Amino acid sequence: MLFIKFYVVLLCFLSFELLSQNPYHVDSIPSTLKENVDAVIRLDKTEFKIKDKGKAVLNMHYVVTIFNERGTDDQLRYYTYYYKLNKVLDISGKVYDKNGERIYKLSKKDIYDVSASARSNDVTDNRIKIAEFDNKNFQFPYTIEFESSVETTNMMFYPSEYFHPSERLSTQEKTLIIEAPDNFEFRYKEKKMPSTLNLVTEKNKKIYTWTIKNILASEYEIHTPDDFYPEIITAPKEFSVEGYEGNIESWNDIGKFISKLYQGRDVLPDAIKLKVANLVSQEKDTLKKIELLYQFLQNNTRYMSIQLGIGGWQTMTATHVALTGYGDCKALSNYMQALLKEAGITSYLALIRAGANEEDVDPMFPSMRFNHVINCVPLKNDTIWLECTSQTESLGFQGSFTGNRKALVVLADGAVLVNTVKYNAFDNAKITKATIVLDNANNATAQIKTSYQGILKERKEYLLQEKNEEKLKKMLQNLIHEASFELNKFTLQEDKSKIPSLHVSLDLTIKKLGNKTGSFFFIKLYGLSNKAFIISDTKVRNSDFYLNPNDYEKSEVDSITYQLPKNLVPDKLPEPVSIKTPFGEYVSSVTFKEGVLFYYRKLIQHSGYYAAKDYAAFKEFCKAVNKYDNQQVAFKVIGN
Numbered sequence: 078m079l080f081i082k083f084y085v086v087l088l089c090f091l092s093f094e095l096l097s098q099n100p101y102h103v104d105s106i107p108s109t110l111k112e113n114v115d116a117v118i119r120l121d122k123t124e125f126k127i128k129d130k131g132k133a134v135l136n137m138h139y140v141v142t143i144f145n146e147r148g149t150d151d152q153l154r155y156y157t158y159y160y161k162l163n164k165v166l167d168i169s170g171k172v173y174d175k176n177g178e179r180i181y182k183l184s185k186k187d188i189y190d191v192s193a194s195a196r197s198n199d200v201t202d203n204r205i206k207i208a209e210f211d212n213k214n215f216q217f218p219y220t221i222e223f224e225s226s227v228e229t230t231n232m233m234f235y236p237s238e239y240f241h242p243s244e245r246l247s248t249q250e251k252t253l254i255i256e257a258p259d260n261f262e263f264r265y266k267e268k269k270m271p272s273t274l275n276l277v278t279e280k281n282k283k284i285y286t287w288t289i290k291n292i293l294a295s296e297y298e299i300h301t302p303d304d305f306y307p308e309i310i311t312a313p314k315e316f317s318v319e320g321y322e323g324n325i326e327s328w329n330d331i332g333k334f335i336s337k338l339y340q341g342r343d344v345l346p347d348a349i350k351l352k353v354a355n356l357v358s359q360e361k362d363t364l365k366k367i368e369l370l371y372q373f374l375q376n377n378t379r380y381m382s383i384q385l386g387i388g389g390w391q392t393m394t395a396t397h398v399a400l401t402g403y404g405d406c407k408a409l410s411n412y413m414q415a416l417l418k419e420a421g422i423t424s425y426l427a428l429i430r431a432g433a434n435e436e437d438v439d440p441m442f443p444s445m446r447f448n449h450v451i452n453c454v455p456l457k458n459d460t461i462w463l464e465c466t467s468q469t470e471s472l473g474f475q476g477s478f479t480g481n482r483k484a485l486v487v488l489a490d491g492a493v494l495v496n497t498v499k500y501n502a503f504d505n506a507k508i509t510k511a512t513i514v515l516d517n518a519n520n521a522t523a524q525i526k527t528s529y530q531g532i533l534k535e536r537k538e539y540l541l542q543e544k545n546e547e548k549l550k551k552m553l554q555n556l557i558h559e560a561s562f563e564l565n566k567f568t569l570q571e572d573k574s575k576i577p578s579l580h581v582s583l584d585l586t587i588k589k590l591g592n593k594t595g596s597f598f599f600i601k602l603y604g605l606s607n608k609a610f611i612i613s614d615t616k617v618r619n620s621d622f623y624l625n626p627n628d629y630e631k632s633e634v635d636s637i638t639y640q641l642p643k644n645l646v647p648d649k650l651p652e653p654v655s656i657k658t659p660f661g662e663y664v665s666s667v668t669f670k671e672g673v674l675f676y677y678r679k680l681i682q683h684s685g686y687y688a689a690k691d692y693a694a695f696k697e698f699c700k701a702v703n704k705y706d707n708q709q710v711a712f713k714v715i716g717n
Contacts, residue, residue, distance in 0.1 A: 078315065088168075099174045099176070099177035099178075099460070100119075100177065100193075101140065101220045101222070102175070102176055103142060103176075103177075103218050105177075106119070106142065107135070107291060108155055108289070110143075110247040110248075110291060111616065111667055112294075113203045113245065113294060113627060114144065114148075114245050114247050114294045114363060115143070115144055115145050115147040115148030115245045115246065116142060116143045116144060116245075116246050117141065117144075117246070117248070117249060117313070118139070118140070118141050118246065118249060118251070118565065119140040119141060119142055119220065120138060120140040120249065120250050121138075121250070121251045121252070121273075122136075122137070122139075122140065122250075122251075122252045122253075123137055123236050123253050123254070124136040124256065125236050125253075125254065125255050125256065125642065125703075126312075127255070127258070128257045128258075129265070130232055130261075130313065130315045130316050130317050131230055131232055131256070131316070131317035132228065132229070132232070133232060134166070134170075134226060134228050134229075135209065135220050135225070135226070135227045135228075135229060136224070136225070136226050137157075137223070137224065137225045137226075137349065138223075138224050139155065139223045139224075140220060140221070140222045140223075141220065141221055141306060142218055142219070142220040142247065142425075143217065143218060143219060143220070143221065143236075144217055144218045145217055147183070147245070147345050148217075148245075148262050150485055152221065153211045153221070154207055154210075154622055155168075155170065155208045155209070155223040155225070156205050157205065157207075157208070157209070157225045157227060158203065159203075159205075159206070159227055159319070160203045162231035162318065162319070163227050163229045163230075163231065164229075165206055165226075165227050166223045166228055167224070167225065168170075168183070168206055168208050168223075168224070168226075169182075169190055169223075169224045169225075169639055170208050170221065170222060170223045171217055171221075171240045172185065172210060172218065173211070173220040173221075173224075174215075174216070174219055175216075175218050177217065180215070181210070181213065181215070183208055183210070183223075186207055186690070187209060187210065188207065188208045189206070190204060190205070191204065191205050191207065192205075194294055204432070206225075208223060208225075209520070213592060215396065217374060217606050221397045223369055229268070229512075230318065230319075230472060231318050232313055232316035232317060232318055233313070233316055233323065233325070233390075235263060235311040235312050235313060235491055236311060237253075237310045237311055238251070238253040238287065238311060239306065239307075239308050240270075240289045240307040240308065241306045242292050242293060242294060242295035242306070243294060243295070243297075244296055245515070246294055247292060247293050247294040248291075248292040249290065249291065250288060250289075250291075251290075251292065251420055252286065253286070253287045253288075253309050253311075253669065254285065254286050254287075255284075255285040255311060256282055256283070256284045256285075257282065258282055258283075259278060259281050259335065262310060263282075263312065263313050264313070264325070264326070264442070265309060265310065265311045265312075266308055266309070266311075267287070267307075267308075267438070268304060268307060268308040268310070268563075269304075269305075269306065269307045270287065270307045270308075270309065271289065271683055272287070274286070274287055275288070283337050287309050288510060288616075288630050288659070289307060289369050294384055295420040295619070298622070299611075299622075300622040300623055300624060301621070301622060301623070301624075302622070302623035302686060303436040303621040304436070305620050305621055306442070310439065310444065311327055311444070312325055312443070312444040312445070313323055314326050316369060320617075321334070321337065321338065323337075325367070325444060325445065327443055328443045328485055328491075328493065328494045329490055329493075330483060330493050330659050331428075331443060332486075332487045332488055332491040332492020333491055333492075335390070335492070336357075336490075337486060338390055338391040338392070339344055339391070339392055339411060339426070339514065342391075342392055342393070342395060342630060343395050343413060343415040343418065343604075344394065344395060345395050345396065345399060345419055346396055346399050346400070346449040346588070347716075348399075349399045350419055352373070353370065353373075353416055353419040354418055355418075356367055356370065356373060356420075357370065363422060363456060364456065364461070366420055367422060367450070367454055367461060367463075367472070367502055368472050370413070370416045370420060371413070371463055371472050373416065373469075374409065374412065374413050374465060375467070375468045375469070377402060377411065378398060378403060378404060378409055378465075378468075379402060379403050379468065380404070380405065380409065380410070380467075380468075381403045381404065381405060382404070382406075382468040383509075383554075391407075392405075392407040392410075392411040393405075393407075393408045393449075394606050395408075395412045398411075398412040398414045405448050405466075406465065406466050407426075409425065409465035409466055410450045410452045410463075410465045411450075412451045412465070412511045413465045414452055416428060417454065421452065423454075423455070424452050424453060424454040424463075425452070425453045425454075425486045426450055426451075426452065426453070427451050427452065427453045427462070427484040427485060427486045427487065428447040428485040429447060429448075429449050429450070429451060429452065429479050429483075429484040429497070430446060430447055430448060430449070430482060430483075431448055431451075431478050431479050432448070433625075433627045434625065434627070435448070437482045437483055438472070438482075438485075438494075440494055442651075445472075449478075451463060451478065453486050461473045462475050462479065462484075464476075464479065468587050469541075469542075471573040471574060472560055472573070472575065473498075473575040474500050474576065474577050475497055476500075476535045477532050477535060477705070480498045480500055480532075481497065481498070481499050481500060481630075482496075483495065483497070484496075484497050499626070500532060500576075500626065500630060502574050502630050502632040502681050502682060502683065504530065504531040504532075505530060505531035505532045505533050505630055505631035505632070506528070506529075506530040506531065506533065506632045506633070506634070507527065507533050507631070507633045507634075508528045508634045509525065509526070509528075509605075509633075509635045509636070509637075510525075511523060511524065511525040511526070511605065511636070511637045511638070512524050512545055512637075512638045512640070513587075513637065513638065513639050513640070515590055515639060515640065515645075516642060516644060517642045519588065519589050519590055519591060519598070520586070520590065521586075521590040522584075522586055522587070523562075523583075524582070524583070524585075525582070525583045525585065526580065526581070526582050526583075527580070527583075528578050528581075528655045529578060529579045529581070530576055530578040531565035531576050532668050533631060534577050534578050535577075535582075538554055539552070540569060540579070541569065550564060550567070552661060553567050553583060554594050555583070557583070557605060558605060558606055559585075559590075559604065559605065561586065561587070561589060562586060562587040562590040562639055564584070565587045566584045566586040568580075568584050570582075588640040590604075591604075596713060597648065597711050597713060597714065598645055598712045598713050598714050599709045599710070599711055600639065600674075600710050600712070600714075601707065601709050602637070602676045602678075602708050602709065602710060603635070603637075603676075603706045603708070605637075605708075609703065610699035610702055612699045613699065618690075618692035618693070619689060621687065621688055621689050622689065622691075622692055622695070623681070623685070624660070624682075624684045624685055624687070625684060626684035629684040630682065630684040631681075632678050632679070632680065632681045632682070633678070633679070633680045634678070635676070635677070635678040635679075636675075636677055637676045637677075637678075638674070638676075638700075639673065639674040639675075639676070640672065640673055641672050641673070641674060642672075643672060643711070643715075644714055645712040645713070645714060645715070646658065646708075646712060646715055647709065647710055647711070648711040648712060650668070650710065650712050651665075651667050651708050651710065653665070653666040654666070654705050655669050656693065656701055656702075658684065658695075658698045659685075659691070659694075660687075660694070660698050661680065661681050661682040661698060662680070663679070663681075663701065663705065664677075664678070664679040665677065665678045665679070665697075665705055665708075667710065676711065678706075680702060685703065
């Protein structure tokens with residue numbers, strides 16, 4: 078009996094020892110990480126080994142255990158990006174069975190090399206090595222391991238790490254390591270990190286390690302802000318790239334470096350100088366001069382992305398743009414600056430993190446996390462921002478792409494971080510006036526005039542770009558949500574002011590408006606639109622939430638007049654509605670007089686950051702808007 082007990086204990090010990098020696102055994106994953114998941118990331122390690130201010134090696138080590146077919150999404154391919162300033166040293170991969178035993182090794186035929194711009198017209202030396210285990214019949218569960226090593230001489234950028242949870246994907250360990258010579262300094266910022274930095278000094282080097290373990294899978298919560306979860310941002314103090322020396326201890330340092338890259342690249346050909354003189358010599362108003370030169374830029378250039386080595390940050394010359402007629406955002410903005418300079422108008426290049434849903438730069442942590450360049454023209458009472466890559470944009474309108482964020486304005490001796498245009502709810506407006514005439518057969522004619530302003534106009538830009546009339550007609554029909562109607566005629570009129578607008582007029586014939594039940598007839602007041610708020614069903618909100626101004630800073634005003642037959646008499650009119658919350662306001666009212674029903678609706682929405690505890694109130698506001706937008710009026714049908 079004693080021998081049996083000893084044997085069982087020995088067997089358990091040996092089993093545990095085998096598991097500990099085989100880290101990729103599925104049973105070595107903590108049970109809590111395997112609940113309600115399709116895969117578990119065993120290890121996600123980024124290691125940045127700094128050699129000096131001009132060179133480093135970036136090592137990536139990624140291990141994931143996949144439990145089912147859904148878990149294969151985005152897990153069977155591993156992407157290694159490189160270009161002129163990066164050199165791929167090694168890529169390797171292995172597959173392990175559920176016991177952690179290797180069953181496959183990545184071969185050369187599993188790795189292919191493609192241009193990062195294979196499906197675009199960009200001019201770039203960016204390339205991607207793609208290693209994949211796709212179309213292999215491995216038995217679930219299995220583990221994939223990818224490793225890569227890339228040498229970089231672009232030391233303007235250091236790696237950063239986000240520690241976000243994912244749906245149906247948990248993480249056993251996520252680590253960022255920065256290794257540097259012991260006398261070498263770099264910068265970092267910790268955001269909401271639950272664990273502390275582990276700093277080790279050994280053999281003339283310092284090793285900085287940040288690790289978070291056991292990140293549970295989490296259901297995605299809509300509107301979660303980027304900065305809600307832990308993050309590590311790193312950046313250099315001093316760096317060197319292709320012979321250019323720089324410093325990123327302040328925004329001013331970045332401005333000095335960019336000025337160095339752009340120096341002497343704003344010279345215009347004599348022919349263009351003469352054209353500038355002809356354009357503006359008779360004009361005294363500065364704003365009008367800017368408008369004329371901006372139109373000249375739009376009419377004579379086109380955008381082409383050019384990312385070649387340091388050319389990803391250094392502009393081509395103004396002369397090159399003038400002669401070829403194309404350029405990327407840097408080149409076109411630099412060319413615009415040269416045109417304005419020739420006309421005696423001072424302007425500045427501005428670096429920006431562009432994109433409607435892009436996370437803005439951290440004002441307290443200077444870094445090169447920009448992806449776009451625009452032009453900034455300060456005037457006495459205003460500042461004009463010029464998007465130089467667009468051939469159609471209104472003068473000074475930034476829209477969702479570069480508005481509502483910060484830009485680094487590059488000065489002659491440095492730079493300053495400033496706010497771009499913040500569009501409020503009345504800048505982004507949709508104003509509708511409609512007259513609907515209903516006959517005794519419940520058919521109707523409707524004249525609808527809608528003005529889209531600001532960012533809402535931007536989102537209707539596709540209407541102006543469509544040249545085929547039949548296709549345009551179908552697009553306009555999609556704006557109306559009646560079951561059966563005919564679009565008889567339409568007009569579009571664009572207003573290119575600083576807050577641009579698009580005026581759309583539609584003439585409709587609607588068949589069988591409303592619904593008749595017995596002796597009652599029902600009309601949905603807001604029936605021309607079926608738009609509704611989409612609300613998360615999450616019972617308890619865990620994360621704070623962010624309502625993006627590009628989506629939630631707007632207003633809608635609807636004035637709809639229904640001219641009704643004499644045999645329709647309202648049974649009961651809805652009561653006026655007035656709701657006011659931190660997230661927005663809603664007002665509606667209905668009046669009836671002498672056969673005319675008038676419906677008025679106003680919705681104002683506000684953007685911003687809100688605490689998780691406020692999400693219930695936000696849901697209630699959304700539900701209330703949906704409820705009142707679906708109100709109907711019941712009419713008694715008198716006679717025939």
